[in-house]
Amino acid sequence: xxxxxxxxxxxxxxxxxxLEAALNVFSQHGFRGATVDQIAxxxxxxxxxxxxxxxxxxxxxxxLLSELMDTWxxxxxxxxxxxxxxxxxxxxxxxKLELSRDFPRESRLFAQEIVQGAPRIGEALATDLKTLVxxxxxxxxxxxxxxKIAPVDPHHLIFSIWSLTQHYADFDVQVxxxxxxxxxxxxxxxxxxxxxxxxxxAPAP
Amino acid sequence: xxxxxxxxxxxxxxxxxxLEAALNVFSQHGFRGATVDQIAxxxxxxxxxxxxxxxxxxxxxxxLLSELMDTWxxxxxxxxxxxxxxxxxxxxxxxKLELSRDFPRESRLFAQEIVQGAPRIGEALATDLKTLVxxxxxxxxxxxxxxKIAPVDPHHLIFSIWSLTQHYADFDVQVxxxxxxxxxxxxxxxxxxxxxxxxxxAPAP
DNA sequence: TTTCTTTTTGACCAACCGGTCAAACTCACG
DNA sequence: CGTGAGTTTGACCGGTTGGTCAAAAAGAAA
Numbered sequence: 218x219x220x221x222x223x224x225x226x227x228x229x230x231x232x233x234x235x236l237e238a239a240l241n242v243f244s245q246h247g248f249r250g251a252t253v254d255q256i257a258x259x260x261x262x263x264x265x266x267x268x269x270x271x272x273x274x275x276x277x278x279x280x281l282l283s284e285l286m287d288t289w290x291x292x293x294x295x296x297x298x299x300x301x302x303x304x305x306x307x308x309x310x311x312x313k314l315e316l317s318r319d320f321p322r323e324s325r326l327f328a329q330e331i332v333q334g335a336p337r338i339g340e341a342l343a344t345d346l347k348t349l350v351x352x353x354x355x356x357x358x359x360x361x362x363x364x365k366i367a368p369v370d371p372h373h374l375i376f377s378i379w380s381l382t383q384h385y386a387d388f389d390v391q392v393x394x395x396x397x398x399x400x401x402x403x404x405x406x407x408x409x410x411x412x413x414x415x416x417x418x419a420p421a422p
Numbered sequence: 423x424x425x426x427x428x429x430x431x432x433x434x435x436x437x438x439x440x441l442e443a444a445l446n447v448f449s450q451h452g453f454r455g456a457t458v459d460q461i462a463x464x465x466x467x468x469x470x471x472x473x474x475x476x477x478x479x480x481x482x483x484x485x486l487l488s489e490l491m492d493t494w495x496x497x498x499x500x501x502x503x504x505x506x507x508x509x510x511x512x513x514x515x516x517x518k519l520e521l522s523r524d525f526p527r528e529s530r531l532f533a534q535e536i537v538q539g540a541p542r543i544g545e546a547l548a549t550d551l552k553t554l555v556x557x558x559x560x561x562x563x564x565x566x567x568x569x570k571i572a573p574v575d576p577h578h579l580i581f582s583i584w585s586l587t588q589h590y591a592d593f594d595v596q597v598x599x600x601x602x603x604x605x606x607x608x609x610x611x612x613x614x615x616x617x618x619x620x621x622x623x624a625p626a627p
Numbered sequence: 628t629t630t631c632t633t634t635t636t637g638a639c640c641a642a643c644c645g646g647t648c649a650a651a652c653t654c655a656c657g
Numbered sequence: 658c659g660t661g662a663g664t665t666t667g668a669c670c671g672g673t674t675g676g677t678c679a680a681a682a683a684g685a686a687a
Contacts, residue, residue: 225633225634225684227633227634227684228633228634231634245538245539246454246538247452247454247455247534247538248455249451249452249454249455250452250453250454250455250538252673252674252675253674253675253676254673254674254675262635263635263636263637264636264675264676265635265636265637265676265677265678266634266635266636268675268676268677269633269634269635272676273675273676274674274675274676325537328533328537328592328593329452329534329537329538331592331593331595331596332530332533332534332537332592332593333450333451333452333455333534334450334595335595335596335599339595339599342595342596342599342600343599346596346599346600347599347600347602350600351600367621369614369617369618370610370613370614372600372601373610373611373614374614376589376590376593376597376600377586377589377614377618379589379593380585380586380589380593381582381585381586384581384582384584384585384589385581387533387536387537388533388536388537388584388585390536390539390540390544390547391536391540391547391551392581394540394544394547394548394551394552395547395551395552395555395556395577395581396577397552405575405578406578409574409575409578409582412574412622413574413582413618413622416572416621416622416624417617417618417621417622419621430654430655430663430664432654432663432664433663433664436664457643457644457645458644458645458646459643459644459645467665468665468666468667469645469646469666470646470647470648470665470666470667471664471665471666473645473646473647474663474664474665477646478645478646479645479646
């Protein structure tokens with residue numbers, strides 16, 4: 218009954234606890250701002266015990282980021298070239314907004330890495346990410362060309378989807394401070410973003 | 423010929439050099455990630471010499487942030503209730519994008535502070551910022567009501583302007599990695615964002 | 628139980644950090 | 658020039674940090 222080869226029950230449990238704790242601390246204080254001791258305490262372990270599972274603080278961070286990259290791009294991968302153009306884009310926006318709502322710590326972790334110049338995942342941006350985006354941009358370009366959606370730059374369209382959805386996770390404090398305690402940012406954002414992209418993508422009559 | 427009272431020529435020069443260096447380091451590594459030594463070296467001073475001008479590392483950071491807040495909100499303050507609605511909003515977008523292009527370090531400094539929960543300027547968000555935004559949101563709401571622009575939530579409209587323009591500064595590495603070295607993000611963004619907001623704000627016929 | 632492996636920990640270390648301080652140096656100005 | 662205020666620095670300090678290590682404790686298998 219060994220799920221992962223070479224992984225004991227205790228190893229699985231502790232590794233998961235460490236990554237969960239590290240996500241909390243890293244996303245709130247950044248890499249340098251986080252201390253191994255803090256992560257260990259939050260994971261219910263002693264510092265040397267944590268270093269038994271991950272060789273360095275860096276290794277934890279890299280492990281989090283690489284695991285994150287995949288799930289973060291899943292919604293874009295799901296964009297179906299054979300679906301209805303407007304529906305596909307709007308569904309992508311919705312899925313991306315849900316990701317921001319349900320995984321804000323992951324979003325902030327990613328944001329901090331990029332803002333600081335992507336020192337740890339810069340390579341993946343110019344290869345894996347660019348490949349995927351170029352691929353989907355071509356799909357969108359074809360939709361534009363066929364008159365199914367308004368003519369827009371596909372790359373900037375994707376940027377604007379990232380920007381608008383992640384904003385509600387990354388700048389959560391600011392958004393809530395401005396809206397006040399009575400309003401729910403994510404619920405409102407869903408309707409607003411739907412309207413925004415719908416009007417921009419509406420093909421010329 | 424004393425510009426600032428109680429400030430010698432050397433004081434002015436060194437204070438400016440320190441703030442300039444601190445902006446570089448803080449925006450790239452965050453508060454905790456920056457070291458006083460690093461800022462001092464980049465400013466061409468020794469560490470104790472730097473501490474002669476600013477009592478603590480924290481004081482430098484606060485000085486930067488408070489100076490930034492003002493200039494950062496100037497474009498929104500300039501939104502004229504008596505101007506043409508569409509022109510005013512589009513001009514705001516353009517000014518905000520220029521700010522991102524010309525002061526990307528400032529944008530990233532601000533972004534890091536917010537992402538980390540705004541521990542140093544959180545108070546100002548719920549007071550000064552909210553007041554200004556609520557004020558301008560009311561102007562926009564009136565424009566919508568009068569049928570001069572399409573009906574949109576004014577607060578989220580402002581959020582989307584912040585989000586879309588700052589994205590090109592804060593996520594510069596990612597944007598350039600995806601677009602490739604031949605394309606210029608900011609030039610393209612100007613046209614794209616103009617089209618985006620124009621189509622969203624176009625009043626129903 | 629015994630034996631072997633996996634897990635946990637207290638003590639420790641070298642490097643680094645923000646900040647202090649007294650002494651030395653530099654500069655403007657009479 | 659002299660003199661006093663403004664400026665710079667090397668040496669230093671207490672606390673923190675990422676990481677090591679040997680040895681103890683806990684599990685697993687027989």
